[in-house]
Amino acid sequence: MVKVIFRDKQWELRPGMTVRDAILKLGLDPEAVLAVRNGQLIHEATLTQDGDTIRLVAVISGG
Amino acid sequence: MRHHRLALCAEHFLDWFVSYTQRTIEEFHMFSSSDRLLVAVSGGKDSLALWDTLARLGYQADGLYIGLGIGGDEGYSAASQGKAQAFADAHGLTLHVVDIKKTYGESIPELARRTGRGRGKPCSVCGLVKRHVMNRVTLEGGYAALATGHNLDDEAAVLLQNTLRWQTGYLARQAPVLEATHPGLARKVKPFCRLYERETAAYALVRGIDYIYDECPHASGATTIFYKELLNRLEGHSPGTRHSFYLDFLRAKKKGQLLLPAEEEPDLHPCQQCGQPTTAPGLCAFCRLWA
Numbered sequence: 001m002v003k004v005i006f007r008d009k010q011w012e013l014r015p016g017m018t019v020r021d022a023i024l025k026l027g028l029d030p031e032a033v034l035a036v037r038n039g040q041l042i043h044e045a046t047l048t049q050d051g052d053t054i055r056l057v058a059v060i061s062g063g
Numbered sequence: 064m065r066h067h068r069l070a071l072c073a074e075h076f077l078d079w080f081v082s083y084t085q086r087t088i089e090e091f092h093m094f095s096s097s098d099r100l101l102v103a104v105s106g107g108k109d110s111l112a113l114w115d116t117l118a119r120l121g122y123q124a125d126g127l128y129i130g131l132g133i134g135g136d137e138g139y140s141a142a143s144q145g146k147a148q149a150f151a152d153a154h155g156l157t158l159h160v161v162d163i164k165k166t167y168g169e170s171i172p173e174l175a176r177r178t179g180r181g182r183g184k185p186c187s188v189c190g191l192v193k194r195h196v197m198n199r200v201t202l203e204g205g206y207a208a209l210a211t212g213h214n215l216d217d218e219a220a221v222l223l224q225n226t227l228r229w230q231t232g233y234l235a236r237q238a239p240v241l242e243a244t245h246p247g248l249a250r251k252v253k254p255f256c257r258l259y260e261r262e263t264a265a266y267a268l269v270r271g272i273d274y275i276y277d278e279c280p281h282a283s284g285a286t287t288i289f290y291k292e293l294l295n296r297l298e299g300h301s302p303g304t305r306h307s308f309y310l311d312f313l314r315a316k317k318k319g320q321l322l323l324p325a326e327e328e329p330d331l332h333p334c335q336q337c338g339q340p341t342t343a344p345g346l347c348a349f350c351r352l353w354a
Binding site: 029030031032034036041057058059060061062 | 073107108109216217220260261264265268269276278282285287288291292295296298299
């Protein structure tokens with residue numbers, strides 16, 4: 001499975017989908033987050049693999 | 064980067080980012096290599112990425128961190144100050160710190176509660192205090208300009224908000240450079256105004272800049288975030304929308320194609336207490352907070 005972490009939330013998804021599809025599946029906006037795996041920024045077209053831990057970093061800030 | 068029709072590896076993205084920032088600085092005549100700059104540093108991705116970029120370009124840039132006192136001794140402000148100080152230490156840069164409570168007697172949340180400004184949220188008080196302190200430190204330090212990390216998403220969100228309300232006065236003033244129109248006002252520049260927020264975040268991540276991921280706890284539900292989300296939806300449907308919306312606005316304004324009111328010079332005089340320019344009789348809005 002693929003573990004996806006965003007802020008204080010955590011999900012497990014099946015491997016084999018793109019990072020963009022994983023973000024969409026979680027109901028998040030792909031424009032509003034960046035994906036990091038093993039400390040490295042990864043492209044939204046990257047295919048997720050079994051055992052991956054992907055951290056999503058929010059892009060939008062403001063106030 | 065669909066709006067630039069570019070796909071770069073990490074190394075070339077970093078080079079492109081720095082070079083693009085330099086081109087923006089030159090295109091808008093922001094400052095020269097001999098100018099001393101003050102960078103407003105919050106500990107977030109944009110301001111630390113800006114400080115990092117200016118330092119890599121060889122500019123003399125000191126930082127200013129304003130301690131707002133949000134979240135107590137171990138909360139948001141303490142954590143963000145830690146990030147800013149750690150960055151300064153690691154890069155041998157000078158960080159000026161102004162702690163609002165130590166300097167003026169109350170933190171931003173305390174000040175907002177006592178004065179009752181901002182309908183229960185401290186954001187308006189926070190903005191007023193930060194503008195005053197940034198102006199003061201920039202002038203006292205003899206800096207040529209105050210550089211802020213405002214990015215294209217910030218500018219496009221403000222532009223959309225002001226356009227939807229036809230705030231023509233604000234539209235006339237919105238620019239990458241805010242000139243010092245009075246000896247008591249600092250010049251302000253936005254070197255990241257042509258960079259998407261995704262790009263500044265990506266730069267910070269690829270450069271390994273340790274910034275504060277958490278948002279200010281008071282930013283939840285902020286109007287700016289709402290407008291940014293709207294623009295993100297447009298961007299997702301039509302890449303480049305945000306880029307052209309803001310930059311075509313600047314081009315049209317420069318060519319005189321927009322009928323905006325002429326900027327009238329406000330009648331400014333020194334505040335009786337702090338000496339900073341104000342349109343109000345007697346004390347400025349900042350000094351009235353503490354009176």
